[in-house]
Amino acid sequence: MALDAPVERRDEVQIAMGNGNGVAPSQPSRPAGRPTAAAAAAPYADRRLRLNPNADHKPEDYSDVRGEYAPAVYSALERHLPPSLIDADRDVKLHFMRDILARYWPQGERNKVQRHREYRQRILHLYKPLHEELYNMHPSVFFLPTFLEAVRSNTEECFRSIMTEPIPGVYSFAMLQPTFCEMLLEEVENFEKWVHAMKFKIMRPNTMNKYGAVLDDFGLEAMLNQFMEQFIAPISKVLYPEVGGGTLDSHHAFIVEYGKDRDVELGFHVDDSEVTLNVCLGKQFFGGELYFRGIRCENHVNSETQHEVTSHFTSTTFLSTHAWKCMTTHIFLVGLYSTMVDTGMVLELLHLVSE
Numbered sequence: 001m002a003l004d005a006p007v008e009r010r011d012e013v014q015i016a017m018g019n020g021n022g023v024a025p026s027q028p029s030r031p032a033g034r035p036t037a038a039a040a041a042a043p044y045a046d047r048r049l050r051l052n053p054n055a056d057h058k059p060e061d062y063s064d065v066r067g068e069y070a071p072a073v074y075s076a077l078e079r080h081l082p083p084s085l086i087d088a089d090r091d092v093k094l095h096f097m098r099d100i101l102a103r104y105w106p107q108g109e110r111n112k113v114q115r116h117r118e119y120r121q122r123i124l125h126l127y128k129p130l131h132e133e134l135y136n137m138h139p140s141v142f143f144l145p146t147f148l149e150a151v152r153s154n155t156e157e158c159f160r161s162i163m164t165e166p167i168p169g170v171y172s173f174a175m176l177q178p179t180f181c182e183m184l185l186e187e188v189e190n191f192e193k194w195v196h197a198m199k200f201k202i203m204r205p206n207t208m209n210k211y212g213a214v215l216d217d218f219g220l221e222a223m224l225n226q227f228m229e230q231f232i233a234p235i236s237k238v239l240y241p242e243v244g245g246g247t248l249d250s251h252h253a254f255i256v257e258y259g260k261d262r263d264v265e266l267g268f269h270v271d272d273s274e275v276t277l278n279v280c281l282g283k284q285f286f287g288g289e290l291y292f293r294g295i296r297c298e299n300h301v302n303s304e305t306q307h308e309v310t311s312h313f314t315s316t317t318f319l320s321t322h323a324w325k326c327m328t329t330h331i332f333l334v335g336l337y338s339t340m341v342d343t344g345m346v347l348e349l350l351h352l353v354s355e
Contacts, residue, residue, distance in 0.1 A: 049100070053079035060090040068110055069101060077101070119203065120217050126198070127218050130190040131183045135219055137226040142180045147173070151231055156238045170292060171239070176279060185281045188255050191218050205254035209263055212256035224253045236275045243274055255281070268293055270301050 059078040062071035077097050078086070085096060129135060139148055150158045163173040191213060195202055205212045215224060228251045237246030252273070258264060268291070278290070296303070 047082035047084055049077075049080045050082065051080075054081075054086065055079070057086060060093065062090075062094070065094065067098075068105070068113070073101070116203070123200075123202075123218050126200075127191065127194055129219060130187050134180075134183055134187055135223055137223050137230070139231075142177060142227075143231065144174055144177060147175045147231075151234055154234055154238070159235055159238055167292060169295075181279070181281050188213060188215075205252075205256060208266060208269065209256040211262045212254055215253040215255065216251075220253065224251055227251075232275060232277060240275065245275065248275060270296055 053076070057079050059075040062074040065071055065074060074094065074097055077100070078093055081093060081096070085093060133141070143151075146162050150162050163171040165171055194200070195213075202213055203217065204210065205214050215221075228248055233246060233248045235245075236248060239245065256263070256266070258266070
């Protein structure tokens with residue numbers, strides 16, 4: 001599995017914050033007294049958000065608030081409100097925060113997210129899963145005993161005991177039960193048959209692959225959230241603390257296909273994630289090297305690679321991270337393997353078709 005983000009889903013949103021400090025727009029003044037939502041911004045138009053959150057403040061309960069943002073977003077943002085606003089009525093604070101959030105998330109981006117939400121809901125309503133058991137986390141069914149024991153121990157020593165490190169920061173290890181891989185591959189093939197039968201146009205995982213599907217789009221999001229939080233984050237926290245390995249909060253999981261009459265390779269690229277996990281789901285095939293071309297800072301993402309830092313290998317599972325970005329390519333991957341690379345979280349399931 002690889003943790004890579006498609007351009008459509010992981011583009012950085014350019015933030016427009018007025019004067020750059022999250023200040024609410026000016027509105028007509030109001031007579032003295034406790035502010036109400038209608039006049040929320042006026043008394044606080046010259047107030048800036050706190051750079052650091054007020055850890056002692058207990059935020060309001062926003063669980064009843066419906067809209068584009070999760071209640072937790074408002075609770076977290078409330079801790080950053082200026083002192084003159086933090087004790088105001090909840091509606092006043094909500095009005096202020098919504099105005100700021102609107103500046104972070106332009107209308108065009110909101111429309112884009114809404115269209116994708118509607119697209120996904122349509123699939124979930126129409127598609128009937130083949131293996132229902134895949135849609136809920138079953139650790140003993142999904143993972144090998146050696147991997148589960150290492151996660152339970154939760155120490156660097158235990159993690160490294162099941163891994164090899166072909167090159168610095170890249171780890172190879174056995175993780176998934178073969179039966180899980182078979183079921184997942186069958187589920188994806190079933191989804192592809194459904195797409196063909198329904199003549200349903202699906203969104204591809206990224207702009208580089210013509211064949212593949214996003215696993216979250218047909219119902220696997222909840223299971224994969226647990227996959228990330230309970231089994232990937234503990235490893236990345238121990239092995240990659242310098243790049244925030246313990247704070248993974250999202251994933252992009254997808255499967256792509258390579259083979260005859262399919263994509264034949266994936267060019268060198270930089271994954272837009274903190275951790276990348278690659279798992280090969282191929283059947284019988286040959287070839288399949290995985291190349292790592294070093295790490296890149298933001299200024300040299302597209303620079304030429306130096307020969308002395310180019311590495312390639314084939315193995316079972318790979319996990320890697322680094323302080324910047326890792327440029328990788330996957331070409332006819334050989335064998336069942338997983339790879340984790342510090343580059344957001346992307347689960348990339350590589351389905352290779354035999355000649």
